[in-house]
Amino acid sequence: MNADQPLLAVESLSVRFKLPQGWVTAVDNVGFAIRPGEVVGIVGESGSGKSQILLSVMGLLASNGKSSGSVRFRGTELLNRPVAELDHIRGSAMSMIFQDPMTSLNPYMRVSQQLTEVLTVHQGMSEATALKTATDMLERVRIPDAKRRIGLFPHEFSGGMRQRVMIAMALLCKPALLLADEPTTALDVTVQAQILELMAELGRDLGTAIAIVTHDLGVIARLCDRVVVLYGGRIMEEGLVDDIFHDTRHPYTAGLVAATPRLDAATHGELLTIPGQPRAAMGDLPGCPFAPRCALKTEICHQTPPLKSGQAGHRLACHNRQVRGGEVRA
Ligand SMILES: Nc1ncnc2c1ncn2[C@@H]1O[C@H](COP(=O)(O)OP(=O)(O)O)[C@@H](O)[C@H]1O
Ligand SMILES: [Mg+2]
Incomplete structure (x- = not known):
């Protein structure tokens, strides 16, 4: 692979949904790239199209949805590929963590079985090696007493511990790219910070690039190299995290920055909000x-x-x- 080639290249991606009254646009002509090992944040208020971007990359759009444009992973087009071909990439070279771990964990299977299956299926490991590898990974995500706990069912873990299991599962095959969709939003704030930092640390150790979707710019500031700001299904601004925070250009980004609680701020405890309602993505309308x-x-x-x-x-x-x-001309 050419070192300059992005790991993931998204170009002119649009996502539309068919509703009884017609088609609606949720993602409107979005493009960005992720390089190997990079941590990229995708931020925007609820409904801005963040999840639909990740789901399109993974080939997991709802059945009434259609994506167009291009999503290339290591140069290979993924968009609208048959499921069987995507399965080869999903779960090994590229994996995804969802907000609710129960989306990916099977409630009826012991964690040991779910984790080892990933390794026996995708990497052809023996059961014994897979169990050892899976236990090691649970230790890396700091699940205490991992040797015993790997034999439990998902409901026997607390919410935070389940999310750690999810991270372990997503990273088991040392993927080149991890897509994380608000992976800790359901957890309380102190647990959120620990888990996100753990995810970023493991990603660094394994050389995994991470795309993290969140509505919280604070998360981006702590973890990301670069950030893409979405509104109404479109990119409003993109840049290095330091630049975006310290030399904010877009009025929407400025609103998000102002709404981000800062521990050192005089406004501690008081959240600023952007006036008005977030616009549901509709696309196709002219104007900003x-x-x-x-x-x-x-x-x-x-x-x-x-x-x-x-x-x-x-x-x-x-x-x-x-x-x-x-302005730089391409
Ligand atoms: N299956 C669906 N049918 C119709 N509209 C959908 C469907 N799934 C998502 N949408 C719409 O797509 C837009 C973007 O949603 P989403 O990507 O989930 O936003 P978020 O940024 O909160 O993750 C929203 O307006 C949402 O209502
Ligand atoms: Mg979402």
Whole structure:
């Protein structure tokens, strides 16, 4: 593999759903890349299309959904591939963690069986080696007394411990890419932080790139190298995390940054919110989707802003703000 080639290249990805009253657009012409070992955040309010992007990559869209565009993993097109071909990649080179661990864990199977199956099926390991490898991985995600606990059923673990089991399962085959969809949102805040940091640490050790989807910019600030900001199914801004936080350009990103609780802030405990309702993705409408809530809105915002490219991978879709370092022509 060419070192400059992205691990995952998403181009012009759109996701539409068929409803009784017609088609709705949930993801509108989204493109981004993830390089090997990189940790990329995808952030946006609820309904902005984050989950549908990950589900499209994994080939797991709901049956009334259709994706178009291109999703290449190590140069191979994944979009609209037959399930049998995707199965080869899913679970070994690429795996996904969901918000609710019970989505992926079978309640009727002991954890040992679920973890070893991944290894015997995808890597042809013997049962004994698989059990040893799975137990080691449970120890790495810091499940106490792993040798005994691996024989338990999923419901015998607490919520936080179950999410650790999920992370262990997702990382067992040392995937090149892990897709994590709000993996800790259901847990309390202190447990969330520990688990996310553990996930990032293991990812670093194994050389796994991670795409982490969240509505919480605080998570992104702690874990990610780069961030993609979504609104109404479109990319509003993308850049290095430090740049996005310290030199925020898009008014929507500025709203998210202001809404992120900071431990050192005078506003401690008081959450700022962006006025107005988040827009459900509809696509196909001209203009900036954020305009109805935007303080910088002018007449030109009735036209769809182009996604401009600047320095250091900065991209911005706003008529009234400049990209970093001036526009770069592709
Ligand atoms: N099966 C479906 N049928 C119709 N609309 C859907 C379906 N699944 C998701 N959507 C819509 O797609 C949009 C994006 O959803 P999603 O990606 O889940 O948002 P989030 O950013 O919260 O993860 C939402 O407006 C949602 O209502
Ligand atoms: Mg979601």
